Amino acid sequence: MALVLLSFVILLLSALLALCLNRNTHRAQDAGAYGAVSASIAGLIPAVKVLLSGTSETLSLPWPVPLGSFSLTLDPLSAFFLIPVFVLTGLSAVYGVDYLKGYSGRKPLGLAWASFNVLTAAMMLVFTAANAVLFMLGWELMAAASFLLVLFEHEKPQSRRAAFIYLAAGGTGALMLLAVFALLGANSSALDFSSFAAPTRAAASAVFLLALCGFGLKAGFIPLHVWLPEAHPAAPSHVSAVMSGVMIKTGIYGLIRILGYLRPWEAWWGWTLLVLGAVSCLVGVLFALAQHDLKRVLAYSSIENIGIILLALGLGIIGVTHSAYPLAALAFAGALLHVFNHSLFKGLLFMGAGAVLHGAGTAEFEALGGLSKRMPRTALLFLAGAAAACALPPFNGFAGEFLIYLGAFRGLNSSAPVALAGVLAGLSLASAGAVAAAAFTRAGGCTFLGEPRTPRAAGAHEAGGLMLFSMYALASLCLAAGLLSPLLLVPLSRAVGAGFGGIYGAGSGQEAAAPLIYISAGALLLLAMVALAFAKRRSLFPVARAASEVPTWDCGYAAPTPRMQYGASSFAQPLTDFFQPVLRKIGQYPVLSEYFPGKASFSAEAQAVFYNSFYTPAASRIRDLAYRFSWLQHGRLQIYIMYIVVSLMGLLLWKL
Amino acid sequence: MHTFAELIIVFIILLDLALAVTGGLSSCIKLVALQGVVAGLLPLLAGSGAPHPRAVVFALVIITLKGVVFPSLLARARDRSGARKDVEPLISYPASIMLCLGAFIASSWMGSRLPLPETNIAWIVPASLATIFTGFLLITTRSKAITQVLGYLVIENGIYIFGLALFVEQPMMVELAILLDVFVAVFVMGIAIFHISREFDHIDTAELSELNDWRRGEYGK
Numbered sequence: 001m002a003l004v005l006l007s008f009v010i011l012l013l014s015a016l017l018a019l020c021l022n023r024n025t026h027r028a029q030d031a032g033a034y035g036a037v038s039a040s041i042a043g044l045i046p047a048v049k050v051l052l053s054g055t056s057e058t059l060s061l062p063w064p065v066p067l068g069s070f071s072l073t074l075d076p077l078s079a080f081f082l083i084p085v086f087v088l089t090g091l092s093a094v095y096g097v098d099y100l101k102g103y104s105g106r107k108p109l110g111l112a113w114a115s116f117n118v119l120t121a122a123m124m125l126v127f128t129a130a131n132a133v134l135f136m137l138g139w140e141l142m143a144a145a146s147f148l149l150v151l152f153e154h155e156k157p158q159s160r161r162a163a164f165i166y167l168a169a170g171g172t173g174a175l176m177l178l179a180v181f182a183l184l185g186a187n188s189s190a191l192d193f194s195s196f197a198a199p200t201r202a203a204a205s206a207v208f209l210l211a212l213c214g215f216g217l218k219a220g221f222i223p224l225h226v227w228l229p230e231a232h233p234a235a236p237s238h239v240s241a242v243m244s245g246v247m248i249k250t251g252i253y254g255l256i257r258i259l260g261y262l263r264p265w266e267a268w269w270g271w272t273l274l275v276l277g278a279v280s281c282l283v284g285v286l287f288a289l290a291q292h293d294l295k296r297v298l299a300y301s302s303i304e305n306i307g308i309i310l311l312a313l314g315l316g317i318i319g320v321t322h323s324a325y326p327l328a329a330l331a332f333a334g335a336l337l338h339v340f341n342h343s344l345f346k347g348l349l350f351m352g353a354g355a356v357l358h359g360a361g362t363a364e365f366e367a368l369g370g371l372s373k374r375m376p377r378t379a380l381l382f383l384a385g386a387a388a389a390c391a392l393p394p395f396n397g398f399a400g401e402f403l404i405y406l407g408a409f410r411g412l413n414s415s416a417p418v419a420l421a422g423v424l425a426g427l428s429l430a431s432a433g434a435v436a437a438a439a440f441t442r443a444g445g446c447t448f449l450g451e452p453r454t455p456r457a458a459g460a461h462e463a464g465g466l467m468l469f470s471m472y473a474l475a476s477l478c479l480a481a482g483l484l485s486p487l488l489l490v491p492l493s494r495a496v497g498a499g500f501g502g503i504y505g506a507g508s509g510q511e512a513a514a515p516l517i518y519i520s521a522g523a524l525l526l527l528a529m530v531a532l533a534f535a536k537r538r539s540l541f542p543v544a545r546a547a548s549e550v551p552t553w554d555c556g557y558a559a560p561t562p563r564m565q566y567g568a569s570s571f572a573q574p575l576t577d578f579f580q581p582v583l584r585k586i587g588q589y590p591v592l593s594e595y596f597p598g599k600a601s602f603s604a605e606a607q608a609v610f611y612n613s614f615y616t617p618a619a620s621r622i623r624d625l626a627y628r629f630s631w632l633q634h635g636r637l638q639i640y641i642m643y644i645v646v647s648l649m650g651l652l653l654w655k656l
Numbered sequence: 657m658h659t660f661a662e663l664i665i666v667f668i669i670l671l672d673l674a675l676a677v678t679g680g681l682s683s684c685i686k687l688v689a690l691q692g693v694v695a696g697l698l699p700l701l702a703g704s705g706a707p708h709p710r711a712v713v714f715a716l717v718i719i720t721l722k723g724v725v726f727p728s729l730l731a732r733a734r735d736r737s738g739a740r741k742d743v744e745p746l747i748s749y750p751a752s753i754m755l756c757l758g759a760f761i762a763s764s765w766m767g768s769r770l771p772l773p774e775t776n777i778a779w780i781v782p783a784s785l786a787t788i789f790t791g792f793l794l795i796t797t798r799s800k801a802i803t804q805v806l807g808y809l810v811i812e813n814g815i816y817i818f819g820l821a822l823f824v825e826q827p828m829m830v831e832l833a834i835l836l837d838v839f840v841a842v843f844v845m846g847i848a849i850f851h852i853s854r855e856f857d858h859i860d861t862a863e864l865s866e867l868n869d870w871r872r873g874e875y876g877k
Contacts, residue, residue, distance in 0.1 A: 638795065641795050641796050642792075642796040645792045645796065652766070653766075656770070
């Protein structure tokens with residue numbers, strides 16, 4: 001535990017140092033990045049130790065705050081969530097040094113690094129806090145630090161808009177969490193997690209719903225996701241990687257923790273989670289398919305993955321309430337494994353998108369193309385990340401989803417409600433996976449294949465060494481976590497045990513062992529075959545002509561131009577047209593009626609459907625309501641003091 | 657002895673009523689100073705027997721501050737700001753005195769209802785509440801910034817007397833803490849008033865509402 005504290009202190013000190021060195025860009029970068037990396041190494045050690053030994057560590061320091069206590073607990077569940085935090089923030093810091101170099105002189109990099117390290121420290125606090133006040137402190141610190149990072153390019157109006165939406169969502173969520181902790185701690189003198197008592201049935205349901213909304217606003221499942229596709233693309237790419245990879249998982253972590261205090265669970269909670277998860281993964285991935293910006297695609301894909309995790313949690317709870325234990329154990333294990341895997345591959349993908357943004361100056365599909373010739377390493381690494389995100393073996397995305405599938409199939413020969421849940425989960429996962437494959441084919445294809453659509457894309461350059469190092473590291477971790485998934489079994493079962501109860505931990509260890517070994521063996525076999533084919537490529541494909549360079553997408557035209565190639569919109573059009581009722585694209589389609597058609601134009605724009613058709617009207621309702629009371633607010637000091645006097649008098653008279 | 661203290665209480669109530677109807681700014685400052693001095697004398701007369709030397713020292717400090725330092729600071733702020741000589745009430749003087757009388761009646765009722773320990777000076781709780789309400793009245797119905805400072809001072813007098821009612825022997829600890837706050841507040845307000853009058857050529861707080869940020873129509877409504 002001393003190392004956790006050390007890591008925490010390193011982060012805060014390096015943040016302070018970076019802030020002090022704001023003038024000197026180079027030094028500020030060094031202070032921030034070295035601090036983040038050393039803190040990650042210091043923090044990884046106790047986290048791994050706790051996961052391997054299975055014993056929790058605690059630490060209590062005096063902290064004179066009402067109802068608060070500075071008590072940290074590092075149990076296997078916390079450690080399981082903390083490991084991705086340390087891995088991803090450490091690698092993102094390395095990546096960030098190269099990525100932010102271009103901003104030196106134009107942006108206060110010291111502030112950016114300070115916010116980054118404070119964000120990491122706040123996430124550590126959230127994952128280890130054993131007291132509600134401390135937890136909320138970490139939670140709000142996390143929101144504040146990431147708010148500053150979303151505002152990094154504050155000269156862009158969409159960044160400011162994103163930051164405002166993010167702030168509003170964060171504030172609403174925090175209010176709900178305060179209500180959650182107030183309800184949970186109503187019967188105890190302190191707000192320590194250990195002193196929370198199980199509330200009554202009605203109160204438990206209220207706590208569940210509040211926690212679902214409060215934590216959901218951070219996790220970003222549909223319909224509480226509106227801030228996510230705005231804020232994640234607005235932040236610098238290494239921060240997007242951290243936000244998408246680990247920060248949104250704090251919502252999942254919080255939900256799991258709160259569920260732990262609400263036993264016994266009710267079946268409808270599971271159904272709520274299952275349906276929300278299914279909707280999130282389906283609608284999220286559909287929106288991903290319709291986006292025109294690489295980072296926005298990745299943000300929507302995060303919504304999809306949060307949906308998958310939520311769906312697995314719901315499946316597990318349904319399993320528990322219907323006493324279908326193997327199903328519950330598998331679903332919980334799948335949820336946690338996917339938390340881990342998603343953080344690795346989403347970090348990799350956001351870093352790849354950042355490399356594109358850095359190299360070509362834009363992440364708009366219609367301005368990119370042909371980057372695989374200009375940035376071959378980034379293209380390969382992005383492909384690896386995309387394969388993991390589409391849950392293709394041998395990468396890591398497959399293992400977690402496979403456990404959830406397996407759980408869903410286990411449910412089929414159980415009682416009717418469990419079977420229904422299993423069918424629903426399996427179907428949503430399968431459809432989401434198919435659309436995800438299309439979305440990532442489109443994203444990767446339009447970015448890296450074909451010919452450059454603009455001069456900017458034609459002049460793109462490969463990412464710097466440190467950026468490539470981080471991406472290689474994450475890609476190898478993705479591959480390793482896919483190939484060697486049985487090694488994750490012990491930590492996984494310990495985390496499941498700490499989060500959901502001992503029997504599920506042991507159950508997940510038993511149930512998941514065989515499938516993970518099969519996955520691993522199959523992946524290794526696949527890899528061996530690929531290696532063999534590569535070694536024997538001469539004898540397998542004897543007609544090895546000298547490669548000749550011709551334009552891509554020639555299509556038989558005599559003088560093809562890059563404008564003739566398949567665009568991102570046209571690639572997705574058959575699918576997006578089919579789902580138009582959900583997507584509500586606004587676009588203009590050319591209608592060719594004559595034999596010699598003239599100029600035609602085509603445009604398609606994905607809308608933020610939930611934002612436009614639910615949140616904006618709701619917000620304007622609230623504002624109208626607020627305007628009704630604007631007569632209270634007119635700026636006369638005397639009247640304001642009178643309000644205070646009158647309310648004080650009212651309170652006094654009420655008590656008399 | 658107590659009759660003398662009760663006389664002082666009556667005097668304080670009369671001063672409250674006088675404050676409600678006084679139009680001149682300088683007479684207001686003088687009235688508030690007088691009230692502070694009288695209230696400062698009260699603990700010396702309230703206890704039985706000769707007062708403790710410590711109490712005498714505290715009373716002297718309080719009387720100096722309220723009787724000399726604050727009035728001179730306020731008078732200087734008034735002269736510097738070059739404001740008009742009257743308090744510019746937002747409601748008429750008859751209305752002010754009616755409100756003040758109403759506040760006194762309400763405080764008499766409240767004084768009988770409040771669960772307080774027995775006091776040996778009659779009317780001390782209603783008088784203190786009435787003084788607090790008069791302070792609020794000055795703050796809310798006078799437009800000058802100086803009268804708001806005066807209002808806070810009157811409230812402070814009321815709180816002081818109230819503290820006296822609760823802890824006859826040791827009101828000093830409470831009083832000292834409040835006095836420190838008020839001292840800082842008067843200082844800050846004196847500076848602020850000076851700056852406001854320099855920037856805006858007046859110290860009418862109503863004009864400051866021009867600075868507010870809530871305008872109907874600016875948000876696309």
